[in-house]
Amino acid sequence: MSNSVWKDVVASSRSYYYAQLWISVMASSNLAILTKSHKIIAAKKRARREQIKEIVFDDGARREFLTGFHKRKLQKKEVAKKKAQDREKQERLEARREKRQLLAERAAQNVAEVEKAYGGHVEDGDGSDTEWSGLEGTLASPDKGKGKAQEEEYEYEEEVATVTVVEDFDPDALIHGQDDRRPIAGAERDGAAATSEPPDVANRARHKPKPATADVRHDRKRSAPKPKDIKYQTSAARKVDRLKQRRRKSEKAERAGGKASRKGTSGRKKR
Template sequence: MAHDNITLLTTAHDAIAAKKRAKHAQIKEIVFDDDARRTFLTGFHKRKTARREQAKKKAQLREKQERLETRREHRRALAERTARNAAEVERACGAFAEVDGDDWAGVSSEPEGMEAEYEGEEQLATVTVVQDFDLTTLLHGPPPTRGPVPAVDKGEGGKEEVKRTRRKKTTKVKYETKAARRAEQRRQRARRTEKAERAR
């Protein structure tokens, strides 16, 4: 019990010692800086606009990041779709090759198809078209025919007659001169005023 009594009696000493320490740490003189006070008091609007600008910049940066992310996702999806389409084309081409049953017998000595020669100043190129490649006919089959093709009339000597269609002449727009436009405006204005006077 004595211990409790001592602690009770010495708590006041601890409080007094704390007050003395606070007095020693206390600032003896307070000096107001009028410029700092003025900038603080007048800077509310400036700080508020700065916060708004900062928030706007953050929002723009966030939107830019989102746009970049959506572009990345779009590119990734496009690459996947391209890979799928390429695989489908390969499967389709492979299926047609299997159906044809053509075994490659090596390079033939005689060229097949149409040959064309292109000659430059120093070079001569011979192009042989072996097979026209049309992917849509491979994938979807030949296009549907539109019925019987009309026979071409042959004139004298077995030559085909080619009917030429005449192009319609474009009508030239004739623009009025400035003086003519003004005269027309005056005439129309005079007619309007005449009609207005008659209506009275």
């Protein structure tokens, strides 16, 4: 096919397209074309009706926002400081809790080691069926077997330890201190050989005079001067006192000036 034929075909197709478009436009009703503007006007009226008429600002909130930057900054600092304090408190409590737990574990471990040591000694003994009842058994009868020393050997894998156990042990002496009125076991044994003191010396020893330090302290407390009660006044009360003092000074000055003037006039009259 030649170029002229192609041109004729293209021209005919274009004319056909435009013809179809014109037919479709003419097929639409004239009523829809005429009412299209009314739809646009109605849409504009609807938008105008839904439009906000006036924007009203809250002057107080606006002033607070514009002038409260420093206040908000301080509030943020306070909140951050409080959070840091709470965090430090939690960390401190956690550290204390861990420390108590470690101490409890260490105490339990020490108790287990002590019980193991005493239990191993009882099991490896001379075949006696008695079991060690802990420190309560030794503290229950402190008066039995006083003054007796018993040496015991503990053999371990690496070394041998020799322990001397003295049964002359009084738990009340640890709690309440050693009582001077209670006789010592050695003194009881040597009491027959020692010479008895006369009753007067014994009574003097028992009834010793109390030291005078307590009386001196009591006298010092009595003779010590009591601190003065300082009454603090408010600013208004101090202001009133200052005004009164100024008024008194001014009155004194006026009186002094009046006396001086009187003296001057009396001297002039005498002359």
